[in-house]
Amino acid sequence: MSTTNAVKTILSHYEADNPGVKANLHRILMHGRLGGTGKLLILPVDQGFEHGPARSFAPNPPAYDPHYHYHLAIDAGLSAYAAPLGMLEAGADTFAGQIPTILKLNSANSWATSANQAVTGSVSDALRLGCAGVGFTIYPGADDFFAMVEQVRELREEAASVGIATVIWSYPRGGKLPKAGELALDVGAYAAHMAALIGAHIIKVKLPTDHIAQEEAKQAYAGHDWSRQSERVKHVVQACFAGRRIVVFSGGAAKGADAVFQDARDIRDGGGNGSIIGRNTFQRPRDEALAMLERIIRIYQGGE
Amino acid sequence: MSTTNAVKTILSHYEADNPGVKANLHRILMHGRLGGTGKLLILPVDQGFEHGPARSFAPNPPAYDPHYHYHLAIDAGLSAYAAPLGMLEAGADTFAGQIPTILKLNSANSWATSANQAVTGSVSDALRLGCAGVGFTIYPGADDFFAMVEQVRELREEAASVGIATVIWSYPRGGKLPKAGELALDVGAYAAHMAALIGAHIIKVKLPTDHIAQEEAKQAYAGHDWSRQSERVKHVVQACFAGRRIVVFSGGAAKGADAVFQDARDIRDGGGNGSIIGRNTFQRPRDEALAMLERIIRIYQGGE
Amino acid sequence: MSTTNAVKTILSHYEADNPGVKANLHRILMHGRLGGTGKLLILPVDQGFEHGPARSFAPNPPAYDPHYHYHLAIDAGLSAYAAPLGMLEAGADTFAGQIPTILKLNSANSWATSANQAVTGSVSDALRLGCAGVGFTIYPGADDFFAMVEQVRELREEAASVGIATVIWSYPRGGKLPKAGELALDVGAYAAHMAALIGAHIIKVKLPTDHIAQEEAKQAYAGHDWSRQSERVKHVVQACFAGRRIVVFSGGAAKGADAVFQDARDIRDGGGNGSIIGRNTFQRPRDEALAMLERIIRIYQGGE
């Protein structure tokens, strides 16, 4: 397929990036069943790090095998597959070139005693594994936030210099931030904006609620009805340079299929670029997961 | 326009700097409607980092778009435009060469649990984006002040070695410094002096009050009437190597236009080199902002 | 002996590794009396660091001499010998080439006031001593876990780049982890999985009990009988990419020979790749140790 106008427009927003980074964004945007639409669907499998293998894979034991996830992402026609070093290495040769991959470069775990992550891979790893992108999580609000940002900044600069795109998972957490504020609209938009300021090419945030957590921000949100999820998505997109950056939303914990589909519709209607969806697919039996992904793809294509 | 005597005099004070740094100071001093006067007007847009996107841009929603600020600075005939990485990148190509840019290299945010900042860009970024300068905030008084200074020092040396000028935002904060002292005259002059000692080419401080915060400094300020703002500006200029360094003052939070104009008159009459003015312009409708900037420019040109 | 199918299959799982790393894994897998079987028996002698020389070697004083351990490992036909810098250096020339060696690159000690280790060797040391692998201990759960992971990651990348394999000892400890949880099944499988995600070529964990320590993990383990040790081994193997990584188990403190043999049978029956066995051999008289190792080898060969 030749490059679509939708993709050309998105790429035009990355005006300060070198052709290498743009080529990798192009790879992701033109790949899979949503290729050319300007929408994305990404499979992330870092839950083994975050929650342990059994909580992640026992609901669907074939998923213990790293090859399972490559197969799932390829067969479902997704845009990209994201995972930590070991998971990618275990299939990088078998599936070389079959789907764009994103090497997740930092990770936390269930026992962490601070809101932070360890760097678990390098840009060299991403190059030698043929990845289109690298990914990082930052925790706006955390005591270690400044250090996380500096770490991500250095690796992002190195990645961009060799033509690799950067995806930032921006998850407010820790420090003075109340638990209730982690999903607040103002907090989520702020988290997305900071990821954009740091230089993320693709921004990943959670779908926000209509709660406003910061006292000083209440006035800025007053006089607008935030009860519809699509409106909130629209605001997050606005916070990402008025739509000049790709923003995808996470599916969160495994939940009912209907809720998953409604999220996709709201993301689409609010102008978001797509979903990163992990547990909701790989914790279901493969056939069920493929059917769900097919339905989501159709929603992003404009269907119901 | 050929280089004016006012600019030649200013550049002569940077006697230890290489031609590259002087050329970039020259670019800023000769650009825009104040070009050649020795006065400066800079648009800074780092409030998205500091206060979040909604508090910064909701009052004037077109300002969510990074292109808006480039347009505003260019159309108003300002001397330079300063912003963090993502904001500059999103327009660096479209507006290449149309206005000198300053890459802000560190940033804080509303959730910070310590008085510090994260480095969010590099000198290489400044070079590849064609910036005339890089900018840093330091917090004199903060527990992390020594570390901030060492970070800035290293980056400033690197920047100067490739001909890029350094702007230091010197904002007293944290540690043993009482809140009331942050705007005190003695504290502000000290903060400006330290920025000069570290090697700032352009020093940015807040307009100080007539409060004297340090007990040991009271004697040095005794016997002089500090009630006029222009006298206080004059003292800050004196603290910056008796006028051998460019000093600009910040406009602070959005306020009435009259107060803004009075500040400009006082800065001018005290011998300051100009203003960095952000929220007071981009949070107003564009026409209103352009009119305000036009008036400030006329004040710096010697009008009322 | 030409490469066996068992070894070829194992090596095929390291699909993203370079020929140098594979050649060293091949050296270990094809060496000694278990060479070619896909099973391993490794002698580790780092107890002098961990517990001091007298607690380690007084039960069998000839073991104070570093040459003793080289002799023991070679004469017993083991797969590899692992030790810290000084221990390897003291025999590296005399026994050069006679057995694959693994340089343990970090170490703790009995007086440690935090759950961490010091780096005590380098990849250059491993190269100049002709080692096939390097080894690290990580403490999942420890407050310093992120820092340990980053240290290991860097050295692992450097080692792999020069063709040296990495063995990770993953021992849950410290932080929020209760003492009782250190040997729990869920915790051990999680620790093994993280070692795999970080990029370990060989994973070493302790044999887990049937305790489940994490409340959130209980559901994932419900409905299965974990009372048999071989079932638990099987789960750990599953957690290591469904068997795509070599997993060996430690013998723990010195204990009765029968318990040691039963452990070996369970490891074998659960699909584990072998044992790392230290104190249970070198703290016994040499003849007794050789007889015990011979019996373990026979168990891994399929005997009783």
Added chain:
Amino acid sequence: MSTTNAVKTILSHYEADNPGVKANLHRILMHGRLGGTGKLLILPVDQGFEHGPARSFAPNPPAYDPHYHYHLAIDAGLSAYAAPLGMLEAGADTFAGQIPTILKLNSANSWATSANQAVTGSVSDALRLGCAGVGFTIYPGADDFFAMVEQVRELREEAASVGIATVIWSYPRGGKLPKAGELALDVGAYAAHMAALIGAHIIKVKLPTDHIAQEEAKQAYAGHDWSRQSERVKHVVQACFAGRRIVVFSGGAAKGADAVFQDARDIRDGGGNGSIIGRNTFQRPRDEALAMLERIIRIYQGGE
């Protein structure tokens, strides 16, 4: 003037230093009105950093201008001028070659919340500004003393490798050291000795009192009359490798002229190499300061 025997003897003590460092010590020892006598008089202007600009320069406002200090040091015929980066840069070209300069490479300030300093310049800066030496402050006794020493050590090694001499200001402070002990004789001699051990070419300490602060040191000082200041100077000189290192003493806070002259006589009679004198000169009107410096020079030349 050809090199005097006094200077040749001093240089002979720096037997492990390269010709570049010796040439710079030679420059300082042969410069100004004390040139060739083996005595030194140095003007330091780092008080703007330490106490702020107004407390430093308001008593004599022309001193706000960095050129003032170059002029003062040159006109008084001093041996060298020492200041932080910004102060030197602001006159480095105008006065190039007219007086040896020492770039002060670290600095504290009045708001510091720990007994430490920030590095505020580099050896490259010293080279490009044509400095003969670099200077550092260390705080023996401070909690951060080890870190300060390591920082100074690295920069001192770098400086020496390019032929630049190192001056160490050794000021006991912080940690377990009682305020009363900061000027104690045993503490001052210890501080001077540590500077010598670290490799200082010129050691700067404060004139000590006859107090002995360390209980364990009392015996070593017993049986000697320490009431005369010249005796105490002699002991400090002894503590600096029995006179094999140049030792200069600071004038301290501004005080009466007679006290200043008596200090100079005691330093001379005790075998010290001279004074570093800042506030006592630049806070006086220029004529008064020049007269005072003239008198001190005559004292070091052997007069009264």
Added chain:
Amino acid sequence: MSTTNAVKTILSHYEADNPGVKANLHRILMHGRLGGTGKLLILPVDQGFEHGPARSFAPNPPAYDPHYHYHLAIDAGLSAYAAPLGMLEAGADTFAGQIPTILKLNSANSWATSANQAVTGSVSDALRLGCAGVGFTIYPGADDFFAMVEQVRELREEAASVGIATVIWSYPRGGKLPKAGELALDVGAYAAHMAALIGAHIIKVKLPTDHIAQEEAKQAYAGHDWSRQSERVKHVVQACFAGRRIVVFSGGAAKGADAVFQDARDIRDGGGNGSIIGRNTFQRPRDEALAMLERIIRIYQGGE
């Protein structure tokens, strides 16, 4: 003298070291009056750093002069002279080649507020000063022990790569270690063993008492009579790879000559390689010190 068998045997134990390191060990082992015997007598003068100049040198004032110690070590026919940077530099040229020197690369002081040391010299310093070895102190048990080990490890690797031998002073201290345990036999043997594991070429420990401090170690020491000092020395030697590493013992605080001689006999009879003896010599008048050293040499030669 041609290399003796005693020295050849010792060198053969350093089988993984390069010829450069062996040549420097050879220099030390073949130098002075004990040259060729396999025994060593080293003069260390780092007490100025550790205790201050007056406590170190006031008992014998000529010792304030760095040349004094070179003379003493050379005239007494010692094996080597060890001191920090400044002390060595002050005589390195005058005495070049006359005695092997060891540059002490880290140092503590009486005011230290943590059990740690500062690095005060570099391997480059050792090379340019013509040193045969570098020395480090580590504090097993200290909270900062891991950091100290990593620092020493890096410098040791760098030193060995350029043919310089490493001496490690292993002094248990700090953390959970009770004061009473610092000289305990189990603790001292453990400290010596860790120095060997880290890669020390020469290990320096204190003569241990017969106290056993670690509860877990008591069993390993049971059933043996540790009342004789020579038996304890023997155990420490055993803990250093069964005699494959050179072990020397410190003389400790100044004490009666008879105690010093008895220590030497016990070290010799227990198989230790000699003494490092500082305050017991340089705090005595030179003639007395020379007589004492002569007697110690005769003891190590087999006399009484």
